[in-house]
Structures are given as structure tokens and as C-alpha cells.
Amino acid sequence: MHRKPQQFGSDNYAGICPEALAAMLEANSRSAAAYGEDPWTGRATDAFRTLFETDCEVFFVFNGTAANSLALAALCQSYHGIICAANAHVETDECGAPEFFSNGAKILTAPTLNGKLTPAAIEALATSRGDIHFPKPEVVSITQATETGRVYSRDEVSAISMLCRRLGLKLHMDGARFANACATLDCAPADLSWRVGVDVLCFGGAKNGLGLGEAVIFFDHALARDFGYRCKQAGQLASKMRFLSAPWLGLLESGAWLRNARHGNLCARGLSEKIQGLPDVSLMFPVEANAVFLKAPAAVLDVLRTKGWRFYTFIGGAARFMFAWDADPAVVDALASDIVEASRAQDW
Template structure:
């Protein structure tokens, strides 16, 4: 028997493939195609992404977000360089040292997060903390959009980071695991929060937005993409049947499905926030600006919630509860979670 679980909110990775994406995979399965990304569909998907970002850029398709982050950072760094990020950045807490491994040892310089964000002041502090040859030279600012805590960098905040990056000759890499949710939240164009505010490379996730797997690495600074195809091959990220990754992107890009999916996920997060905001003993920890809601609650309530078969993650491993909403989250299931939280809080 296959194990089946009810709809859960531990992660948007729990969600199914959205029908339009699955349909596109099946459609393209009727054709043979050249291998290793030399097929028409992969080239067409790359062109559609260039249209989306309104600029010429280099596009690479890979399997996972960890590979996207690690390989893109390796392209920006040498082994004696360092990468400035927050202490809750995915590249610091959840990628098993892959960014350091693939860059042959580039060091992560950590700033204490401010609602999940890097501030210009923290970047300046870390970029100027030491300038002697005995210390790894700062080279990259890595920001997550939307952040690991569900907050979103505004366009103005990104412009301030761009200003610091220019002053200190730093590249900007954007971990866009939930980039679609950030765009939907800001109601802007993808270009507005990427190359127009100085982002050199974006890792844009499809997995969390209705795809089975697959991320795209977008080099707006095309010079940085030199020989990047070799990095992908060496790291086992060059798919032989690449069209089944790129086909999914075609499904997401048609009719702005990527934005519709992200908007629904964001709306469900806001709905959940509204429904639990007046429950005693429950505190919302961070501003809800995308598709994640973090709560503080007594340990007994959280444990009883698990006993009722709810699956959720702690606050970056430090307690509390994180609830993430997906492209296909049902309002009915959110209401069931709210009902249990109310009952447990009043018991």
C-alpha cells in the first residue's frame, strides 16, 4: 500500500504537481528530442524566461535549489572569497555545507537577521570588518527573496543593498526559492526586483510553485556565466532528458500560472493569519508577507497539534511552528487547522 497523508503545511514541497505542468510533461512526452538541453523545448523555455525578465540573460536548468545556490555562488567566488548572508539563510542552515564545498572553501560571513533580512549596515560591517590578507575577501551578498521567515525585501530595500554592493565591489546573488511569492506579494514585475536593482544572478524555484522538481539559474551578469555549463555537468546537474525540466517551466509560464499559484499560496497564508490572530496563547512571530506563517505557542499546544496528525516544522529548529501554504492549499483544510488550534488553546 502507498502511504497517503492529509494536506499538510510543513512545506510547500509537500504539494502535488499542478495540472497544467503535468499536462505539459505528458504533451512533450509524445515527441523525441535531442538530449542534454539541446532540444527545442529547453531553448524555447529559456527564451520565455528572457521575455519574463525583459532582458537578455543566460539560463541554466538544474534539479535542486541547493545545486542552484551552490553552483551560482561558486561561479561568483574563488576559494579565498567570502559570502555575506544572514544567520538564517538557507545556504547557512540547510545546505549541508554545499556552498562552501562547490566554491572550494569560500567562507560564509553571517549577520544576525532582521525579520529574515540583511541590512545595508550589516553588509557594510561585514565587508569592512577586516581588509588584511589573512581574512577571506568579501565578494558576494546573498539575499533570499522571499526570506526564510516569510518576509519580503521591498524594491527600496533592494536599491539600498545595490548601493552598498556597488560601493564595496560586491556581487548580489538572490536565493529565489520563493521568488514567485515575493513578486506576487509586491505586485511588481520580476525585473523590478532582480537586474533593475543590481542582482547579478537569481536562483528561481519551480519546485515550490507546482513543479515536480527543477530550478532555473538566471545570470543577468552574463560574464559570470562563463563555463557555467561545465559546472553543471561536473555537479551532476546536466539532465540527459532536459526537456522534462524545461517542459514544466513552459507550463508555469503560460498564462502567468507561476504568479497565480504564488498569489493563491500568499492569500492562504494571510487567511490563516487572520483566523488565528485573536486566539489566546498564539503569537504570530514575523510579518506575514508571502506564503509562510511562524507562530509561537506553548509547547503543550504544539505537541497536541502533532498528536492530531498535523505536520509542521519548528522555527529554524528553535521551537515554535512554521506553516507554509502552497499553490493548491484548500481553505477547508486551513479551517480544520484553525479549529484544532482554537480547541487546544481553550482546553
């Protein structure tokens, strides 16, 4: 029996990584002005500008629901449509938050190829209706990495953003696992965002090593107009802002944001390699980020549960394992062994 078998159920089961924690503790060493007038918030904002090699506008909010919903609300009006994949988190797991924050914008789902939106599918949907009785498409939202652990290449994002420019649509990126995508592609954040036409990026912190917090990054200043008011009104302005911003500073300045993502990706890749060739266990999706989706007989999954492993099966019945900055390689190995063993037990 392993010590922490539950830890791969989600990449938000992990705690706060040491670099983020150290920065938070440092920020706690004395009193400081509120609402972002403290020294850490300005430095964290600048750290994002350095990371993205551009004078972007940065807003720190509490969680991903708010980050994505506020960003989408800033990009459209209530009578607009937001195009995304049918399995996008904003469609399936936010309890109507984008609709709430935007006061009624409708999410329009397009079919995906390899779990990713394509320009063809977006264009077909965006141009399917032109009448006033249906929300006017205004924004495209893509998730990087996707809910199923796929990664959009730079060219794929570029192709989508060019279509968006042509159709007058704005491009939002849900980057709850943006760091993992950068790690996968070995790509500078700028190259995977504004340089390929992303208008607004929600950079995920919780899944990257923070205790809480996401950053909304606008690459177009006009789109960020009055966004601070929007955050305040929506209950997303922290009074003791430094406890939201300083951890980001720790994550960015130390390079932990990338190390953490690489580690998670490596664990996923490692697991996937160790279970190759099993007769009745297979990968539902190629492993491109920090997720492994296993197709396996119910009996195999039962054995794993009995051994204490915890995982979700909400997407097509596959068992999902997620790896965060704190995934213990020894435990990943143990999981791999248990899968191999359970699979072989089936065959005999």
C-alpha cells in the same frame, strides 16, 4: 479528522501542478534531442526572457542546493567570503554545499533586522577585516522571500545592491520562493531582480509547482561565462533536458507561476487572520509570503499534533506552516479552527 493534514509541513510536500504536468506530458509525446537541443528548452529559456523583460542567460538545474551553490561558485573563488543572514538556507541547511561547489569559500553571517540583511550590517561585516588571513568578501546572498517568510521591498534590495556596487561585491538572490515575493509585492520579476541590481537569481521551481528543478538566471552575461561547463561538471546537466525545461514552460506560459504563489500567500494570510486575537497564540513573524510561524504553548502544539497536523519547530520553537499551490482552503480553515479550539481549551 482531515483528509490530508500533513500537507502544510513544507511547501515541497506538494505535487506537480497541472500546468507543469501537462507540459511535461506533451514533451513526452515523442523522442527528442538531448542536452537541451530539444524544442522545449529553447522555448522555456525564451519564456524566462519574456518574463524578465531582458536578454538574461538561463540554466536549468535539478534542485536548489545546486542552483545556489553553482551560482555562488560562479561569483567567487575559493578564498572569498559570501555574506548572508545567519538563518539563510545556504548557511543552515545545505550541508556545506556552497563550500563544496566553490572549493572552500567561507560563509560569513551578518545580523539581520526583521529577518533581513541590511546595508549597515553588510558593510560592517564586509569591512571588518582587510587582511589576507580572512576570506575576502566578494558576494552578498539574500533570500527572497526569507526563511521566515519575510519579503525584501524593492527599496531594500536596491539599497543593498547599491552598497554592493560601492564595495565591489556581487549580489546573489536565493529565490526559492521568489514567485511568492513577486506576488506579495505585486511586482514584475524584473522590478524585483535586475532593475534593483541583482546579478544572479536562483528562481525556485520545486516550491512553485514543479516536481523538481530550479533556474539560474544571470542578468550579466559576463558572469555566466562557461557556466554551462560548470553545470555539466557538477552533475547538473540533464541528458533528457526537456523533462526539466518543459515543466517550466508550462508554469511560465500559463501564468501558473504567479497564480500558485498567490494561492500559497493567500492561504498563509487567511490562516493568520483567522487566529488573530487568541490569548496565547501569536505570530512569531509578520506573514508576508506563504509561511506562518506560530508561537504557542507546548500543550497547544501537542493538541495539533494529536489531531494529525504535521509541522516543523526548528526556528526558535515556533510551529511553521507552509502553503503551496495545492493548499486546500477548506483544510486551511480546518487547521485554523483546530488552533483556535486548542488555544481556547488551554485557557479554560
